Amino acid sequence: EAGVAQSPRYKIIEKRQSVAFWCNPISGHATLYWYQQILGQGPKLLIQFQNNGVVDDSQLPKDRFSAERLKGVDSTLKIQPAKLEDSAVYLCASSLAGGDSTEAFFGQGTRLTVV
Amino acid sequence: GNSVTQMEGPVTLSEEAFLTINCTYTATGYPSLFWYVQYPGEGLQLLLKATKADDKGSNKGFEATYRKETTSFHLEKGSVQVSDSAVYFCALRWGGYNKLIFGAGTRLAVHP
Numbered sequence: 001e002a003g004v005a006q007s008p009r010y011k012i013i014e015k016r017q018s019v020a021f022w023c024n025p026i027s028g029h030a031t032l033y034w035y036q037q038i039l040g041q042g043p044k045l046l047i048q049f050q051n052n053g054v055v056d057d058s059q060l061p062k063d064r065f066s067a068e069r070l071k072g073v074d075s076t077l078k079i080q081p082a083k084l085e086d087s088a089v090y091l092c093a094s095s096l097a098g099g100d101s102t103e104a105f106f107g108q109g110t111r112l113t114v115v
Numbered sequence: 116g117n118s119v120t121q122m123e124g125p126v127t128l129s130e131e132a133f134l135t136i137n138c139t140y141t142a143t144g145y146p147s148l149f150w151y152v153q154y155p156g157e158g159l160q161l162l163l164k165a166t167k168a169d170d171k172g173s174n175k176g177f178e179a180t181y182r183k184e185t186t187s188f189h190l191e192k193g194s195v196q197v198s199d200s201a202v203y204f205c206a207l208r209w210g211g212y213n214k215l216i217f218g219a220g221t222r223l224a225v226h227p
Contacts, residue, residue: 031213042121042204042217043159055212091159095213104208104215106151106159 004107006092012113018080021110025094034077035091082114117142119207121218128195128225136190136221138205146209148181148188153202195225
């Protein structure tokens with residue numbers, strides 16, 4: 001079974017530029033998460049989708065971050081314009097919807113460096 | 116709101132030592148609890164889980180028991196190996212939409 005795919009793996013941009021990350025979840029997984037993991041910290045949930053609807057974006061900095069999940073499958077996360085403090089690893093995860101035993105599977109992440 | 120608190124690291128142990136990494140949580144309702152592990156250069160992967168009070172999750176010699184009375188889910192291993200060196204994250208999931216949040220992580224370093 002293919003895992004969660006993310007691209008690119010690494011990205012270096014200058015501040016004030018824009019960047020986009022792509023995630024393809026495991027087939028059939030209705031729930032998709034985007035996390036930001038700053039070096040030395042735990043993953044922080046940015047946005048969660050259930051199919052193509054947003055169920056939580058309370059910690060997404062909406063003045064610069066946006067995300068979409070068209071057709072309820074793959075998703076993109078965009079930052080525009082980027083700031084130095086956006087340097088982090090951006091993780092995508094997916095899981096089946098509902099059920100106590102459902103597990104979230106993570107992609108390898110995209111490491112963003114803003115200079 | 117719901118939250119997860121882990122003991123700060125790094126935790127440095129000799130091979131074959133006993134490991135405990137503390138995790139406590141704050142949550143409404145009946146959450147599920149998880150431990151994820153991140154080995155150097157790799158992505159997050161599930162280590163073990165427990166979905167209700169008094170459940171014990173176990174995997175690869177690691178164990179954790181869901182203690183509702185103390186709101187804890189401490190990770191233990193009787194004899195660590197060098198290959199266990201990684202960052203360990205305690206996580207909490209709740210609600211009909213499976214919201215999932217993480218603690219700050221605890222780095223474990225095991226030396227021969």
